[in-house]
Amino acid sequence: MLILNPKQVVFAGLSLDPVKSLVIERRATRLVVDHADTGPHVAFVDCPEVRVTMRVTQDLIDPLADSPRPGESGTITATVSTSGSDAGRRSLSATGVVTQVSYEVSPRVGALRTLEFVLVSPTGANDPVTITPI
Numbered sequence: 713m714l715i716l717n718p719k720q721v722v723f724a725g726l727s728l729d730p731v732k733s734l735v736i737e738r739r740a741t742r743l744v745v746d747h748a749d750t751g752p753h754v755a756f757v758d759c760p761e762v763r764v765t766m767r768v769t770q771d772l773i774d775p776l777a778d779s780p781r782p783g784e785s786g787t788i789t790a791t792v793s794t795s796g797s798d799a800g801r802r803s804l805s806a807t808g809v810v811t812q813v814s815y816e817v818s819p820r821v822g823a824l825r826t827l828e829f830v831l832v833s834p835t836g837a838n839d840p841v842t843i844t845p846i
Contacts, residue, residue, distance in 0.1 A: 715792050718804070721768065723827070724786025726778065728770050732824070734790060735767040736841060764831040764840050766808055772815065772823035780827060785809040788829065791846065801846040807832045
């Protein structure tokens with residue numbers, strides 16, 4: 713999932729604005745792959761373990777501003793809409809743990825900070841990302 717220019721992005725009470733993008737990726741960390749006796753092709757696949765990550769890329773306006781550190785956990789919330797307007801706004805919420813903080817500086821994009829999170833499911837069975845209409 714790619715969300716461009718989300719509004720009001722907050723992690724553990726710390727505002728991350730201005731945020732350029734939120735990227736939510738889902739990856740199978742364990743696969744069960746089985747073949748049938750009738751041919752060489754895969755007949756069954758299951759993903760019993762899935763890791764959901766979020767990457768937050770923000771414009772770095774104040775280089776001395778406090779940043780979350782790896783190992784910190786908290787709730788990530790954002791207001792998102794497909795058109796950037798107030799129409800169709802939704803609230804995104806997830807609990808995550810910071811796994812990496814990195815920086816990029818270039819003439820083309822300026823200074824960026826990227827925060828990477830592993831998202832945590834409240835039960836292990838439910839999706840860790842909740843999106844609700846506002």
